[in-house]
Amino acid sequence: MSIASPDEVNAQAAAWLARRDAGGWTSADDEELGRWMDNSLRHRIAYLRLEHVWRESGRLKALGAGAPPGTIPEVGQWRRSPFSNTGIAKAATAEQLSPTSPELSHAPRGVVWARWVAALVLLGAVILSLWFLGLRGDSYRTPVGALEIVAMEDGSKVTLNTNSQIRVALTPKERAVELRRGEAFFEVAKDSTRPFVVHAGRSTVTAVGTEFSVRRDDQKTRVIVTEGVVRVATPDVTSTDVMPSMASQTVKAGEIARISDAGVLVQGGGAALEEQLSWRVGVLVFKDARLAEAIAEFNRYNTKKIVLADPSLADLRVAGSFKSGSTAAFVHLLEQGFPIRVEDRDDRFVLAPR
Numbered sequence: 001m002s003i004a005s006p007d008e009v010n011a012q013a014a015a016w017l018a019r020r021d022a023g024g025w026t027s028a029d030d031e032e033l034g035r036w037m038d039n040s041l042r043h044r045i046a047y048l049r050l051e052h053v054w055r056e057s058g059r060l061k062a063l064g065a066g067a068p069p070g071t072i073p074e075v076g077q078w079r080r081s082p083f084s085n086t087g088i089a090k091a092a093t094a095e096q097l098s099p100t101s102p103e104l105s106h107a108p109r110g111v112v113w114a115r116w117v118a119a120l121v122l123l124g125a126v127i128l129s130l131w132f133l134g135l136r137g138d139s140y141r142t143p144v145g146a147l148e149i150v151a152m153e154d155g156s157k158v159t160l161n162t163n164s165q166i167r168v169a170l171t172p173k174e175r176a177v178e179l180r181r182g183e184a185f186f187e188v189a190k191d192s193t194r195p196f197v198v199h200a201g202r203s204t205v206t207a208v209g210t211e212f213s214v215r216r217d218d219q220k221t222r223v224i225v226t227e228g229v230v231r232v233a234t235p236d237v238t239s240t241d242v243m244p245s246m247a248s249q250t251v252k253a254g255e256i257a258r259i260s261d262a263g264v265l266v267q268g269g270g271a272a273l274e275e276q277l278s279w280r281v282g283v284l285v286f287k288d289a290r291l292a293e294a295i296a297e298f299n300r301y302n303t304k305k306i307v308l309a310d311p312s313l314a315d316l317r318v319a320g321s322f323k324s325g326s327t328a329a330f331v332h333l334l335e336q337g338f339p340i341r342v343e344d345r346d347d348r349f350v351l352a353p354r
Helices: 006-021 027-038 041-056 060-064 087-091 109-136 291-301 327-337
Strands: 138-141 148-151 157-160 165-170 175-187 196-200 203-207 211-217 220-227 229-235 246-252 255-260 263-268 283-290 305-308 317-323 340-344 348-353
Touching: 006 027, 006 041, 027 041, 138 157, 157 165, 196 211, 203 211, 220 229, 220 246, 229 255, 229 263, 246 255, 246 263, 283 291, 291 305, 291 317, 291 327, 305 327, 317 327, 327 340, 327 348
Parallel strands: 175 196, 305 348
Antiparallel strands: 138 165, 148 157, 157 175, 165 175, 175 211, 196 203, 203 229, 211 220, 220 255, 229 246, 255 263, 283 317, 340 348
């Protein structure tokens, strides 16, 4: 079964909206649109987010005055909006919209407006995705230091790491999971008729039957694939189109994808792959890791944090396997093996040079 790409779904949603807005819309058209939206959760989200932005931005068609009804004008054909003193124009400061702005001074007016609308579309995508999953899905979460296994109705299994939260929405055509925070390992039951889609911020990870983990850290996302193949899709940061295009990349078993605002970097995981998933059995594995990085990992699993009193200790190298909840044992070993003094306070361990 061929799975439509995010670009294809967005294009279909845009075509439906243009067709509805062109006039002559009938009850049969309404039923056909309803069937298309019910066919996939991604269809519904794509259409609702575009409809939301279309409405809230003062009707996008106003930017393309003179274009035939029911069409979305090309970027180069867009004209100044009659709402230039209201709406999205107010979202920028006078300096940002100044003709002397280094980013916009050489850009055609249509391109400038296209960039603003593209940003609104991305915002609408996030808002509508969260809204729809929030209405339809079941939520699961773990407190700091806990792990939980969630058995899904389709036979898939999700292992939630510490301080993590997901929301699950199953439809006849799709299995959607929103990773709101933290980390989760997915063991996906094979179902060629219903792709398994994980939403993590602005990125999506799509699979049919495979095993992989997804971790969200601030503005970064990490995907580790242990079995099968997944497709990672992220907004194309170079795009200036009205509908922001999505950059899609496959990640195979044994590979790690690191996603940031700069794009997607896919590398072979090697032996480090299983080490980064050792949390599933309550173990943290470090191999020549910076002490600051090891401490950050321990702090994810414990309410009593480790604090460095002196930045000079951050670059010490540590190695070994440790139980994720054994903070006291970890700092005791540090005190024995390094010139470190540990102060055990009520709410934290403070590490200082000895």
